[in-house]
Amino acid sequence: xxxxxxxxxxxxxxxxxxxxxxxxxxxxNKRTVLSDSLAVAIPVGTYGAAFGAASIAAGFxxxxxxxxxxxxxxxxxxxxxxxxxxxxGSALSAIATGSLLGFRNGLYGLKMAPLLELxxxxxxxxxxxxxxxxxxxxxxxxxRGDDAARFGFWATGIGVxxxxxxxTLLGALGAGAIGDPAAWGLDAVVxxxxxxLLWPRLVDNITLALAISAALLALLLVPxxxxxxxxxxxxxxxxxxxxxxx
Amino acid sequence: xxxxxxxxxVSSLICFLLKYLGYRTPExxxxxxxxxxxxxxxxxxxxxxxVAVQALTIKEQVxxxxxxxxxxxxxxxxxxxxxxxxxxxxxxxxxAVVYNL
Numbered sequence: 001x002x003x004x005x006x007x008x009x010x011x012x013x014x015x016x017x018x019x020x021x022x023x024x025x026x027x028x029n030k031r032t033v034l035s036d037s038l039a040v041a042i043p044v045g046t047y048g049a050a051f052g053a054a055s056i057a058a059g060f061x062x063x064x065x066x067x068x069x070x071x072x073x074x075x076x077x078x079x080x081x082x083x084x085x086x087x088x089g090s091a092l093s094a095i096a097t098g099s100l101l102g103f104r105n106g107l108y109g110l111k112m113a114p115l116l117e118l119x120x121x122x123x124x125x126x127x128x129x130x131x132x133x134x135x136x137x138x139x140x141x142x143x144r145g146d147d148a149a150r151f152g153f154w155a156t157g158i159g160v161x162x163x164x165x166x167x168t169l170l171g172a173l174g175a176g177a178i179g180d181p182a183a184w185g186l187d188a189v190v191x192x193x194x195x196x197l198l199w200p201r202l203v204d205n206i207t208l209a210l211a212i213s214a215a216l217l218a219l220l221l222v223p224x225x226x227x228x229x230x231x232x233x234x235x236x237x238x239x240x241x242x243x244x245x246x
Numbered sequence: 247x248x249x250x251x252x253x254x255x256v257s258s259l260i261c262f263l264l265k266y267l268g269y270r271t272p273e274x275x276x277x278x279x280x281x282x283x284x285x286x287x288x289x290x291x292x293x294x295x296x297v298a299v300q301a302l303t304i305k306e307q308v309x310x311x312x313x314x315x316x317x318x319x320x321x322x323x324x325x326x327x328x329x330x331x332x333x334x335x336x337x338x339x340x341x342a343v344v345y346n347l
Binding site: 112 | 269295296308313320331
């Protein structure tokens, strides 16, 4: 995951400067790209079970849980929506937090657009599959040429979509079958999931300082603001950090 | 329609539109340093505060309980470069053990 985000950061610049990948070989080894894609898609997909279980524990129905994976399809945003609702937040807070976390997918789309050159219905499908993993694998394949990058995007996007939704359903069914979520450690799954998503982003002292101060600020605000709002408030902290570290 | 349905459908719609707009927006509009920086820092603040709130609060109160044990084990697992599924299982198991003590 750390490599993935690293390549997103580096590859993003590369794609922006060049518009598209240059030095295109005549062909690429589909099997190699496919195995790279599945190496990302399968473990990330199984993570869907944790989401499914957490969503049920937060009070969402099995149908709602599966719809979040089918329609929203972005892990961090999905965990945020169920996490905010679980802590007693309003739908508005859940939507705001989920959407703020979903903003980066739009920037991935911006990077992928010149590579994929999608129109009409394929653009709708491509957009839905534009997440950390599909973008990261596409960028990591750039040395093998445009076709390999495109193949990596689709193979990873479709692979994650399939396994994420499958395991969401399994996790939801499993969580529905057990009684007290805390007895099975399910209430620790959500913070652990967020920590797992946060971890590879902590690349230097600035990001670490931001993470620690955001956590402290949120805990400070929890007793005084409505549930969910303290989390959104920390986005302002990120903006302050951003404006001070030029 | 209740809050859970609103949260499910509206957040799904907005998150899809954000993805789709990426394919319809002129690159120059978002390709500014301030946007790029906000894009890398905002998720850090949100994810970190979600960790804290989900692990250390119940309703409006800060509480230390079994979940912190799970989080601690998760951090060790991540530090040792465990993969995600293993990290989650270890976190859940250690939290469950402390809860059931």
